[in-house]
Amino acid sequence: MIDDLKAQIAALRARTAPLEPGLEEREALAQRALAHAQAFLEAIPDAPSRQPAADVFLHRLEPEFPDAGRDPAAVLDYLGTCVEAPGFATTSPRFMAYIPGGGVFHAAIGDFLAAVSNKYSGFASAAPGATRLENATAAWLAEAIGYPTGAAGTLTSGGSIANLSAVVAAREARDPDGGGAVYATRFAHHCVDKALHIAGRARAPRRTVATDERHRMSPAALEQALAADQAAGIRPWLVIASAGTVDTGAVDPLSDIAGICRRFGAWFHVDGAYGGLFALCDEGRERLRGLSLADSVVVDPHKTLFLPYGTGAVLLREGQHLLDAFSASADYIRPLGDFDVGPSPADLSPELTRHFRALRLWLPLQLAGVDAFRAAQSEKLALARYFHARLSMLAGFDAGPPPDLSVVAFRFLPEKGDADAFNERLLHAVQEEGRVMLSGTRIDGRFTLRCAIVSFRTHIEHVDEAIDALARGVSRLQAP
Structure with missing residues (x-):
């Protein structure tokens, strides 16, 4: 019986060989992929910013998922024709429709290295180096928006999860039992509604705050709404301002809003997914005055730091609130020891399993410079x-x-x-x-x-x- 089982295992092992290509095959495949990427990049300056979506069906793979591997050249040709070309060319210099950042090449190298090493960045005990980079990049983002020592943050897949994380932290800190009211303008991103729904606050009292002629939140209207609720026995809980709205890019008067929130004890959250990281440059910092006074801020490095899609961050002025909202454990994932690299990212966000995102931000900053x-x-x-x-x-x-x-x-x-x-x-x-x-x-x-x-x-x-x-x-x- 053992001999039969060993023979079966040996046969199965032989069939897994394509999963572990040797040095020469890896080099050939890497060179072919790099050549494909280089051709794509070289074509960007003159390529259309939009191509017909129907081109996705110019060719078909039959069957789409084969039992045996295909020729790499054929696979890459299909990828270029039917995947990379159709639809929006967010990499184009003439793509000015929405807010992607184009995807710097250094970040692609970071993703490649992160995928090859496959470091699990959720826990310090599993990958202390990766965890240190996750915390270092989050600390750098917090510093960029002007947060003081004691702030904390974590990288996310984008603004939606980052806003959800901020709402949950605000809920645990200021509204654990519910009943608090939410204040935002009609220009707040729709992911905020989704975040409130997921966080169990979809039925919270909602107030739509009026805006001025430049589509920015009116501090006077906000103060009036907070005062009216307080007088009626409704506790002001969460004020959501924007550092760059979707429709017009407007920045709400953050300093004024911060002062009002302090007076009424409301949590001040800024959705800066688009505009928050303009604080890195002098002009942007001036236009974002008051951003550092917020209790929580969302930023998307895949927008104004030009990284590939899938790179957001939530930052809290008092980092302990993230730990209070998301820290959890189980016997099978107890830490193996103490590591001087900061908190485990899994204790700062809803994610337990997470991609080593920091490398796509850390590497470009190292290679290109801030x-x-x-x-x-x-x-x-x-x-x-x-x-x-x-x-x-x-x-x-x-x-x-x-x-x-x-x-x-x-x-x-x-x-x-x-x-x-x-x-x-x-x-x-x-x-x-x-x-x-x-x-x-x-x-x-x-x-x-x-x-x-x-x-x-x-x-x-x-x-x-x-x-x-x-x-x-x-x-x-x-x-x-």
Whole structure:
């Protein structure tokens, strides 16, 4: 029986050989993958910013999941044609529709090395080096937004999980039994609603705070709402402000809001997923005054630090609140000892199993240096002002309020006809052209165009292209 079992095991082992390629095969595969990546990167400057989604079916793999491995060249060709090309090209310097950061190459190397080592970064005892980097990068982010010693944070998959983590920490700190009221403007990101639902606070009293002419939270309206609730016996719990709203990039008056929250004992949370990390550069720090006064802040390095998707962070001014909300253990994962590398990331977030995310942030900062990121951020803020100034000079355009950060919300006002319908057609014309990618939204019922300048690859010539694309679109639509 043992001999038969050993023979069966040997046969199964032989069939697993493709899972462990040898040195020469690894080198060949790595070189082929690198060549594929290099070709992709070299094509970015002239590639369309959007290609038809139907191209995903230009080729089909039959069967899609084969019993035996395929030729790597064929697999990479399929990947390039049917996966990388269709849809939005968020890597394009002319992609100004939404807020990705383009994906710096150094971060891809970091992801590769993290995947090869496969370090489990959840617990210090399993990977003290990885844990130290996780805590070091979170501490650097906290320092970048102006938080003092004693702050703590953790890397997440993005702003949604980061906002959820902040809401849970705020719940445990200030509203464990429920009943507290929530305050936000109509421009708060929809993931906040989802976070409140998951955290068991979907039915909390909700107050929509009025905004000013630049779509920023009104401190006077906030104070009035808090005072009214307090007088009615409803406890103010959570105030959610924005450091860069989705629609217009507006930054709420954070210092004023912080003072109001202190007076009423409310937890002050800032969703800075888009704009919070502009605090790294001088111009951004000035526009984000008061950010460091928040009890919790969400930032997304995959936006304004230009990392690949899947890199967010939640930061708390008093880090103990994260440990209080998320620390847990079990016999099978008890620490093997004490390590002077800070808390285990699993005790700071909902995640137990987690990718070694820190390397995709730590490595670019080491290889490129912080100043390169700082300069790129300043450039984006300047480019947004440039776009707004140029658009203001074009007949028929309402450039909207000057940008707080790097998003410009604007409209074309035709001399006759429905302005909303015209702007929808204008956006469609620009997108169909495929050269420049912009997006649209509705603000107070009016269809509005958006230009979001965030990619590290976007420079002044690309902004000029966006202006030219808009001008061409208007000319075509107004042609007799």
